[in-house]
Amino acid sequence: MLLKRIVFICCVLIAQNGLAQEHPNLILTKQGVNDIKAQLGNVPLFDATLAQVKEKVDAQILKGIDVPVPKDMAGGYTHEQHKLNYLTMQEAGVLYQILGDEKYAIYVRDMLMEYAKMFPGLPRHPQERSYARGKLFWQCLNDSVWLVYTSQAYDCVYNFLSKKEVKYIEKNLFKPMADFLSVDTPQFFNRIHNHSTWGNVAVGMIALVMDDDALVDRALYGIKDLKLDAGKDNDGGDIFVEGQKAGFLANLEEPFSPDGYYTEGAYYQRYAMYPFMIFGEALQNVKPEVKPFEHKNGVLLKGVDALMNLTDKDGEFFALNDSQKGMSYYTASLVSALDIAYYYGDRDPSLLSIAQEQGRVQLDQTGLAVAMDIRDGKAKPFDKKSLLLTDGADGDQGAISILRSTKNDDLTLVGKNAAQGLSHGHYDKLSISLFHEGNEVLQDYGLARFVNIEQKNGGGYLKENKTWAKQTIAHNTIVQDETSHFGGKYDVGSLHHSDMYVFDVENPDVQISSAKEVNAYPGTVMQRTTVMLNNESFEQPVLLDLMQVNSDKKHQFDLPFYYLGQVISTSFDYEKYQTLSTLGKDHGYQHLWKEGSGRSTTGDAALTWRSHDTFFTLTTTADAEDDLIFGRIGANDPEYNLRPDPVLIVRKNTDSALFASVLETHGSYNSVSEFSENAFSSISKLSVLKSGVDYSAIQITMMNGDEFVFIMSNSEASKTQKHELKLNAKVYTWTGVSYFKKQ
Template sequence: MTIDKDPTAIANSVALSTATDMGGLRQAQDQTGLMGDSIAAMVSRLAPHLLQSSDIPGHGEAGSYAHNQHQLNCRLCEEAGTLHQITGEQRYADFAADLLSRYADCYLGLGFQQARNTNPAGRIFHQILNENMWLLSMSIGYGCIKHSLTPERRSHIETQLLRPVVEMMTQHYAHHFGTIHNHGLWSVAAVGICGLVIGDDNYVAQAVDGLQGDRTSGGYLAEIGQLFAPSGYYIEGPYYHRFAIRPLLIFAEALHTHRPELDIYNVSGQRIGATIKALLSLVYPDGRLPALNDASLSMGIQDDGLLIAASVYNARYGDDPAVHALARQQAQVWVHPTGLALAASADQLVGNAPPFWPSAQLSEGPNGDKGAQGFLRARAADGDISQVSMNYGQHGMDHGHFDTLGINLFNRGGESLREYGFARWLNVEPKFGGRYLPENKSWARQTLAHNGVVVDRRSQNDGDQIRADGVHGQSHFFVGSGPVQAMSAFANEHYPGVGMQRTVLMIEHEVLSTPLLVDLYRLSSDVEHDYDYALQYSGQICDTSADYQPNLDQWSVLGEAHGYQHLMGMAQASITEPTRLTWLQGQRFNTWLSAADQGELVFAQLGGNDPSFNLRRESTLLLRQRGSTHLFASAFETHGFFDEPTERCWGGRGELDEIRIIGHDDTASVIELRGKRLHLIVMISNRPDVKSDSVNEVHFNGRDYRWTGFFACQE
């Protein structure tokens, strides 16, 4: 074993960059700033582990010591290799080499693990997915230290460990390799980078071109073109997007370095750049990702996928002040040459304002014609960012929720109209082995669990994934700038015989401390249906104008299926006039105003049919209407402030008093909003063929309403 005195002499088996490029990191390591801090954090993370050989256990269940230790080991190997490249210190190389050699000693003797779900089993982990992730990190680590090993030791590691893992992936599990799926991305990145590191061009070709070599049926290039829409949106939603983007970008950097002829960052019309931008631009102001489809509520910008995404975007697609602000918010950068310029830019920023991404409509489908996800954003006078999202795109395959036309609202540090997220305690073995809980299907994915309308008490597409994957929403209009922003969409194929249109407007107004959300959800049918408009909220009801009857000593479930079996009815009201309801969530009051003057309001809470206590005890409001054509007109005002520790409170009552429907038909909907200091008339076109210069004219209640374009909001 030799000592590298001159790290620039390190071989080019470094997977993710050239040794020369690592020079910048070498300079940054002792400097203050985001990159210096990030390297120092890596040094600190690794330090306690360097004191002794890392344990290599046998098989264990998810969340077990053995499982966690194997995951830790591959991370240690990657980071030790990286730090060897940066510092030139031999102890890092020795540590990584020790791990690699000892895994090579035992790997083939481990035998296969037991499969616990549809994912095939690896030799170390229950899921081959984990083994791919492990191989990727081990390969990066190996590439960084390979030059310091004797030929015998290299041979041992490659023949007893790396090649057997690759062959398991590409031969034993050939059907699973390079598929058009996030798991496929991990498999090609792992095998491709292993190939680059050990110098096996065949591995690299299989990874890039697919096992068939056609660049269409599978492999990295096929995945880039088919997994992500031209807008960059990823069909499974942001939680899986951030997971898929990590191998996507790691392999892209490796190919950028070692296969420049592929011109990877320009493939499919710069699809990689589009998909980074799409992911970054839907992040909530507090750094968390909206939990669209199956997702945890806490995933966010600290995830490796988003750290890598920020650095790669900045280095390969140009400077963007919002990306600089994101890096500042992340408070770390990817320890990689692409992170250097980003760190330097973030270090220059004054203040800690989160990035303000513009409103965006992200089309779905390989050709961008399968509906879209819409995101409106506006900033309050004090800088607080409001964000409303609406899903009018695709279902999202087996992680999809039946929530087309569902919305979420984020402001003042949290979601006011909330996503439940997935029902899963990932890696918590005592909770159903860390797998998806049954309630993920029976509650979290149901239409009822979202902020939308349930027709006849059944989920969209009857809760059938195959049917749901065959349809999608349709953008009606999207206006993402100005003091009144709006988006509108149709979903006419999700309930047979029922047309649905939802329009949300985000209105900035001088008397409102926070932008106002106006929501017009219109259903039309030739026959009568039950329409349940559902809202998911958190916190406690403070005040309401509804004359409700509480269920004092007994609560019963609201139904038997489609999520109703999980909701306990706490109270109900017969509605005879427009309703106002305020709840306190954290330090903020949220008021919902509804125009309905008939029907029933149900106050419900989760907990029914939950034999294993798998559901959080969250709250739902249901506004029930019976009719053929119906417009749900609502407004949501976030107002006031209550700080319990200091016992200060103001603005517990909102500015708005009432929302009323003036009229609606197939051509337009007109509503009015009255408050103490404002009076707004909101007019929107319901015609699918409306254009930005269309002249609209409708007549309701003896009055004419005229405007040009998609909608108007008049004082």
Template sequence: MQNIIKINFIIFFLFFGANVVAQQHPSLMLTKVNIVAIRKGCDSLPILKTSYLALKADADEALSTTINVPKPVDGGGGYTHEQHKRNYTSLLNCATVYQITSEKKYADYVKTMLLDYAGKYQNWPNHPKSKSLDDAGKIFWQSLNDYVWQIYAIQAYDLVYDTLNKTERDKIENELFIPILKFFTEDRKVVFDKIHNHGTWNLAAVGITGYVLNKPVYVKKAIYGSNLDGKTGYLAQINKLFSPDGYYMEGPYYQRYALLPFILFAKAIQNYQPELNIFKYRDELLAKAIHTSLQTTYTNKVFFPINDAIRDKTFESIELVYGSNLAYADIKPDADLLDIVQQQNKVIISDAGLKVALAIAQNKAVPFNYQTLWIKDGAKGDEGGIGVLRFGQNIDQQCLVLKASSQGMGHGHFDRLNLLFYDNGTEHFYDYGSARFLNIDTKGGGNYLPENQTWAKQTVAHNTLVVDQTSQYQAQLSLAESNHPTLLYFNNTPKLKVVSAKEDHAYENISLIRTSALLKIDETEKPLLIDVFKVIADKPHQYDLPFWYQGKIVNTSEKIIAQRNNLTALGTDFGYQHLWLNADKKLSSASGFISVLNKNRFYTTHFTSNQPLKIKLVSIGANDPDLNLAEGKAFILSQSDFKNQTFISVTDTHGNTNPVKETVTDASSIITDLKLVEDSITQTTISFKAKDKLYIYQINYQNKNNYINIR
């Protein structure tokens, strides 16, 4: 251990002993001044060493195969698509290994491949599989992938620059990179100036390439926009796409994706133009964005699948590996970021990765601080937000998410006041995410499927209210983008965490108010999820409130008999056409419950209302001829032909099963007698019993100082 600390001190001195000099190569993530220290770290620091060995194994595998630069013909997931993705990864891997080993074979690989691309690129037309002439790439079916390719390729070029002679550099720059810069800024000027993640990738590729090639005009355009007026470009992207809390308007999944070009370009700016203080820009917003991205994950590492999300994406993705490394090394050395890095089990072979690996070797890591937060949305922080309520240690944490944010542009779903609930390391009330098989060519070319529009974006696919079997904002993007929910109340105390929000525009002349809480009482081991969804309307409507759950129903307050054959779809449009109606039961009493066994733990949701309820059990799969839809089950609290409506639910987490020992404990909820005591425009009061102790839970909608009253 003493030897490691001694070596670490040498590395520390080498790392901080000099500043980056512009136009030295390499000069991006891995800089010339720190190469000796990084080489030592790859030998002595455990996480840096294992990360390097894994990268070297990939580089060696690339060297063992013949370089292949095929003419692009395939869509996402097709042969040429995947080959060009492998190529840009291999370029960066081999170039990085060259810097650590000084073995020329790795640099020669990069040189040969870049020269191959340079000899072919200008002869390639716009991609034949593109869906839009304005968004076609040359290497890939959409230009977005071309931007990603360039960001990897230019880093590789920077790493091997000093091994190339002038003739080789001229060919690569003049026949590959300069034509790429012109294609990105001229042919794809609309994308370059677009305030969107595609625009971010474009301008980051242009800006980083401009630095490496010493083309300041391209750097200026990337930072300040095509017209150099700041209305578009990198700084405008930061200003318009992120809230003051660092929340990215398209949602957590796309925040993860968009972070990489933001932080890579920031690192290049910092290295080449430190006087711009880019990491301090807008009150260290990029650091906030990285932290906020991590806060929009559950303790199983998975991002909240809001909007067009791939549901199993975790913070182990390469974007957050870069993000956590740079946030710690270049902005603020928060020790809990080291916990994230340890869970990622890798660092970037770079200046930042060295600093992080050194801190981990010095045992500076502490558990990541998951927080209860109201995360503001909108450039000014005034377009709603995401409420995240957490209770318990990271090892077994409850987490409630209320989505009360803006639309999220074209990737947004029509699900204002959507509720997600996590416990026991998994989802209980979950979100479908997107209808997409990413990069699987046989499934719509790996792109979003038609069912993304007909199902995944529709309101009934989420845990929020549907009026008259019609999606919020009639599923029209322009209408949804013009409005946003409003936060009414947020509270974070040890035993009561509450978020309450209002949506006035999703349906004409209807106000929606959802107040969701985690309440810890003495009688229960885990907090209760208390959810009150109030609807105020000018005339009667049909109301459906779905709860999409994981697990299997094991008990109900009243016997529900499912359909045995001849299933029919629940409706004809707005997602209802994709739902099989498995059972339909009108409650004989004012309240009821459904118990679900999920990951060996019981969840009993008690419910009541101000009007008699009907329970509908549904599953996904109707009108799905190509079998594109994932399995899913929900119970829907339904009410027809009433004006004002309040749905009350209390979810009790209790007991467990042990399949190995064949034991079951606490299979029944201790919550009983759920009642709606009083309900008006200004107040909702409910009561319930826990082991015969009576609790009164009151919401005072117009009293911020006494919004929730419990007795």
């Protein structure tokens, strides 16, 4: 009995002194470190990454420690220094574990001591721009990122520190910071948003290092019994929703669809994927009973796969919702996410090919596994195929459709037929964007922001993000009466989503995606059908685009096409204005210059432009009373915050219409030989045969005289349904949702 009491007391004392768990155990583990050390010099990609990190950290150590008093917005000196500090600490901690050189542990210790001295006296950040001001940074989001990385460094040097140092750092820095990010700033911590994910993970990561179960519980499930009035963040999004769940697991369940699509879009999914995956790895190492990679049927692993597919040929993410152009899976957060997904998933060899392209790995056991399997020749190509990614927690809030040409991988069409996308969402139901060889042909504008460029609003969102980038006219979709979808009101848009009508890619030569939107404008039904078509009559795959609108009364309908390139020719006459005026006064129209306009007398209109030494022709149906408007972004933009990109707008005044278009990719231009090949469209005529609620039909007449007819059943999507339709004295019969044949 006495022996049992002695053992019990010893266990209690061990726990109280923080020795109940070994370190490192968060991302790196003792076994992982041993495995890495045993392979050093034998795994080229891992060794190269380690050498690069060592060179970078050694250079920072020579510069000394700099922990300035916070004062700047994003892009400013203090902001960038604190960002550099957490990145360097994390890497120094890893180097200490792998190389065993105490200079790295000393660097981390001394840096942490400086922060521990400063933090207790820090007020909230002096920049008052955020709904949740941080202390080290202008917003709690960045403070959370700091803690996510710094907790990893702390775990790596924990056993190097004295008990006195551990107590001092935790008392003055980590525990107060965890409380600050959560109970002191609940409007930031207790919500469904990528901001909160970072906050939850920050608290959870440091809680795991400190072995604080109460904090871990707060991170996983949020602050319980919190009752606050609804508020708005800086982007107009709801902060509090009555009865809403909170915490890491809720942020894992609500924004992700069963397919792994994150409702804010690929840009923010990329950003949030690092905390999701790194905390998943930490939980797997420290609290495997949580089963993070099995949660919601393995949605984290599906999320990484979804992100890889939400990219163009060059690995750059599609600009869905708020998105900065050029962000790709080469970013460091996706290096970590991919390595973790590979290690804890089914070791998909196609992920290895992307890891090869990334050219570096995470310096832990997951990165070692990836690098070893690449070394051993296990990599296979990542095959991007046509794909439908549902939106909404249950996959019932529309979807993102991706059509990729199977003749070659040069042409990719993205359709946004999804939900609002939280506060980073745009009002662009049924919008499309098109890519060729990784270059934008029809662009989505993305966001209006210069991330981390201090001169541009401190690196934050510009006012033009709301007045332009979010508005419907900024996208390739229908605008009714110069008013954005849902009136541009977030609360209304958040209640609705588009619905997929059909997604059929079984026939590789006729791939179809069709979706409907019935709530954007009361009394108006919009249905957009896009077809990726391969046919020997066309030099390259072409896009058929049918936008059917039916309303209970007459409206002005505008369909913009944001083509990128230099105009070569048109098939219609137009006037280019000497004096510019804006297209409208609100809902984004105030930012468009009206450069010219024309009309067609032939029933269709063609615009040919050149981009990246390739020719593109958009042929669209246009009646004699329809306006064809040339516009350019940049009006009412005194600080040059917007890109001066061109647009062609097809305007119809009607209660029902079919906006039918065909987009061809053709020919080439060699700037060295100055030789132009196949610069002309192969289409001589595009006609609407039927426009209505039940059917949309077009006829394409080629220059060589060939004729094609495409018919879409708009109200019956069954594959077995038989149809019969009489058009121009000819009867068409078919089975299934669509008809396409050469006549």
